[in-house]
Amino acid sequence: MSAGKCEVCLEEKPKLVTCGRCGSRKYCGAACQRKDWPTHKHACQPKKQPSWILKITIPDSREPQIWRTLVCPDGATFQELHYAIQIAFGWAAAHSYDFVARDPTADERPVDDIRALIARRMGQDAGEQRDFGPRQNYIRIVNPNDDKHIDSLHSYDRKHSQTPEKKADKVHVGEQFNKNEWKNAEWEYMYDHGDEWGHEVEIIGRGNVDDAFKCTDGNGHGIAEDAGSMRGWEELKDAYRAAKPTDEQKKRMHWFENLAKNFDPEGLKGRESHVDLSLINALLKTSMDCMD
Template structure:
């Protein structure tokens, strides 16, 4: 029987904490959860990601970004698993179960995901859409420089609000009217309502990309002609060093 999970996702090292509460079916895969988190925090799915049950060793690794190129699965570490084939129920089954989610290996946004409660779903009932009923603060902008860059942004915004700074630093230009206090939950839920379509589009894009790569002719080494072989054999040999 399927269950409805209530997860609290907290972006680690943020003060005040940036977090979201998500309600979603446990029939999800970690691939689907990844996109739900992207929408919940306002990320743009522009970087690699991984889920793990700890914070360091390969044995903690659960799943992560699937390879885009055909055949690259063979080059992945033996502990790598495809997120499209790893169900949430492998590790998220009861209250207090938790995993970590890292997005963008450069900025390294670490999220702690904790199951707060579960509720059974009727077998005949359709799966409900993912919801974000609660949350605090806006997610940091993409490519801001991780937690240090985010803290610099908050300081600059506070100085500007206090009148001690006239304009934002140039590297924060283009952020628009970013308000770190507003989680914009209405917009988050509007985006989450379209989550199935987004995942379908991403799956189709990935498969088409892989198909096009597979269709490209592979470079082949040109074989030397008979004349080239004769010239090579007739070439003077360098004396061996004694």
């Protein structure tokens, strides 16, 4: 509370109450605040909070490991964070995705034998919800356009009857990262439920109040879309490392430089750790502006 003039009765008071939601309106007391709310609620916007600084890593990547540091606005939706990750890692946004808050105390899921896998797939095809082992996640935040991607068929194994799901375009980052119920959660972003490109999302700090995404650091060239999981990516890197590439390796390099959804005409030779932060940030700015 501080000295000033009430914005409803206009009386000067030694101490005023500030609107706890936006912090911009001041009142002499609760009565004036209640009287003002029917009008003020239309303009009242939550006070902007500091951005989140996230280190996002593809943990299965090696030599080099691929990671980016992103500044993410507190008010961003998880759908916006998805697009920012796509840009930062050079993905082509051609597949489905989800975010999960993993419970670090959850029991491991069993490894299926082929008969159990077939039985579960048949149950899923029949529209049955069959939980695959114990609950793993506190919450699952899903692609609102999941049904438009063929790889969404593989996402059934990430569903669980005890795990609530929300649409990524309706959920804000700050709301979830601040949840006391899962403050110890390990966040994961999964892109392409077929190839399963898992990304660990680590909260490493808070920044300034910011409306824009920024990529401040990183390592490792973006992975080729549809490379065929990590094994396919490693085989592509081996092709560029070969002193005398085989015909098959030459085909792989031609595909990456000309035909991949996120092709790179410069290839990978000598560029495996390459990250162009200026280009990423230019794309973040123009792409996110288009979403406004």
